[in-house]
Amino acid sequence: MRLLLVEDDVMIGAGVRAGLRQDGYVVDWVHDGVAAEAALDTEQGYALVLLDLGLPRKDGLALLESLRRRRNRVPVLVITARDAVNDRVRGLDLGADDYLVKPFELHELAARIRAVLRRHAGRAEPLVEFGEFRLDPSARKVFYQGRAVSVSGREFSLLQALLDRPGQTLSRAQLEERLYGWGEEIASNAVEVHVHNLRRKLGERAIRTVRGFGYVIGEAEAACRSGASSS
Amino acid sequence: MSIRRQLLVALLLALLATGIGASGATWFAVRKAANDLFDYHLEQMALSLADQTLATPAQAAVPLGQDYVVQIWDATGVLVYISRAGAPLPLLRGGFGSVSLEGNEWRVFTLHTPDRAIQVAAPADLRSGRATAVALRTLLPILASIPLYGFLIWLIVGQGLRPLTEIAGAIRRRDPASLDPLPERPMPEEVAPMVSELNALLARLREALDKQKRFTADAAHELRSPLTALQIQLDMLARARSADETRDAVDGLRAGVKRAGRLVEQLLTMARLEPQSQANPVPVALDQLLTEVATELEPLAEARRVQLRLSRLEHATIRGEPQGLHALVRNLIDNAVRYTPTGGEVRLALFRDGGAAAVVVEDTGPGIPAADRTRVFDRFFRLPGASAEGSGLGLAIVRQVADAHGATVELGDGEAGRGLRVTVRFEVI
DSSP: OEEEEEOOOHHHHHHHHHHHHHTTOEEEEESSHHHHHHHHHHOOOEEEEEEOSSOSSSOHHHHHHHHHHTTOOOOEEEEESOOOHHHHHHHHHTTOSEEEESSOOHHHHHHHHHHHHHHHTTOOSSSEEETTEEEETTTTEEEETTEEEOOOHHHHHHHHHHHHSTTOOBOHHHHHHHHOOTTOOOOTTHHHHHHHHHHHHHOTTSSEEETTTEEESSOOTTHHHHHHHHO | OOHHHHHHHHHHHHHHHHHHHHHHHHHHHHHHHHHHHHHHHHHHHHHHHHHOOSSSTTTSSOOOOTTOEEEEEETTSOEEEESSSSOOOOOOOSEEEEEEETTEEEEEEEEEOSSEEEEEEEETHHHHHHHHHHHHHHHHHHHHHHHHHHHHHHHHHHHHTHHHHHHHHHHHHSOTTOOOOOOOOSOOTTTHHHHHHHHHHHHHHHHHHHHHHHHHHHHHHHHHHHHHHHHHHHHHHHTOOSHHHHHHHHHHHHHHHHHHHHHHHHHHHHHHHGGGGGSOOEEEEHHHHHHHHHHHHHHHHHHTTOEEEEEEEOOOEEEEOHHHHHHHHHHHHHHHHHHSOTTOEEEEEEEEETTEEEEEEEEOSOOOOGGGTTGGGSTTOOOTTOOTTOOSOHHHHHHHHHHHTTOEEEEEEOGGGOSEEEEEEEEOO
16 A cells, blocks of 8 residues: 655654555655655555645645645645644645644554545445455454455555455556555566465455456456546 | 822921921011111110200100110219119110120110210010010911821822822732733823833833743744654664664664754753843954864764865954854854765855954855745754754854844855855954
8 A cells, every 4th residue: 555655854754654664555755745746646546645734845734735626535644743723623624634743653643544544445444344355454464255364565455455445446557556666666567476476365266357457356347447547 | 118108208397497497587587677676766765865854754754664774874974863673784885785784684775965874775585585476476377287288298199199009000900921011091291101111111021922932832843853753763663573673763763862852952052042142242252262163063074074174264353142152153063064965075264354253164065045045044944855953943043143243144155156155244343
């Protein structure tokens, strides 16, 4: 799962990125508002934006406002030192999904990220359940047909992406976007390799291939349209 | 001491003194007038006796009261008549004179005619007695009116001091935390300046307090960043699974603590500078100061492989506050060293420039874009992408000290358009 971290403080940014990477997230880190805007304009695969407010070049709130004005619905979790109630209200009213005041602990940040992602996917329960699948994002555990399956970080992310909206077909490019950050070396068949490994652990029919478009879990509803519109 | 009581006592004493003075003057004037009148009487009486052909005043038509004595002497000096029993007054030369007889003072008029001498006398104290009575009559009404005057003075002074009492009441009733100005209603011109001065003082206090509050809030806010970094590194340490991860987290913690320490140090420097803008200036040798700070920062420069060079050092002494000036120079050089990449150079110079002494610190770092050269002096302003080490206070401290010393700070490009050149110009004594 790929996150955009917008933080101008080098120490905090590096720490958050390292911590979230350990949790299996792919983190792209930018240092100012303008760079964040550029990243959000060019990349579609962010599951969530971690946004500091006191940013150089373009303030976090201004960035949030323009993001929502352009109908970008990516979940935004504000992390900031501004703790006045007015600031928080303003941030939430401008379209932030949650607000975390510095200093915070990494596991609280991770929990809030999971909560925002859950709400964004339209779920209230912490586990992702679909068909024979059961995913526990906080423990990063997968259960299939009632038994625990051990998967790697990327494999988990791939399953999570496909289960985010079951029935939606995701192309190889879309999956790559969600699984890999900037500057990461991606082998041309990386997605195929992950899918192959997952099928080996879960069974051939767990993930279906939609020929010419990509991969899907469950019945491929409107696969053609969604596949065509995003490529 | 109450102004009211003071005025009451002073005014009543003045009144009493005036009354006593007036009575004294009256006494003298009355006595003089009485003397003249009595003397005239004595003379007239003597003259009228001289005109009488009768031998004895017994037959004369001169009314003699108890107070008058008449003595008549013949040409041979024999007392032929005396109007009372007892010892006679001695015969004097012609005209007025005074005689003491049996303990009584007598005023005497003596008239010598060819065939006799006539003397008319009256006791002297009679005259003073009259004068005293008249003088007392002048003083009495004044004495009698003193209580009334006292009462009136008490009321009038109280009325006059009322604006002061009201202001005191207004101040007493205030919320102790309030620094709002006192109401400036129409007021006597003696009191108005006090109220407006008080209000000006309150305004200055409020401004200083607001500034302090803002500073505290900013400082607390700024401390959040290093604390956040520390918290994250601590979490990383707790979940570290390998020796490498542990070492990274510990390094991160160390850097975070260092950063927080530096920020606190800078905040303290800034807080200490605040009240010292009015401190007594003393002569400070800038060349000595520059050498001293350069020596202090040499280890830092060495650790960062930055060459610290004193390119020019002239003698210059200014008037100033040594601690503040030390903080200024230290922040300038410290900034230059920190922002200069490894292998770079920081050049220091001090030279006389007319009536000014110029301290120049030049580095080969990234410099400051012209657009940001005003804002870098703001508290807690950090350039985008600047290293996390900076507290954002360095140049704010420089500006504050410079302002307190009437010095100017100029930011420019370094040599060959690279790096940053900071020039601080002081007035030399």
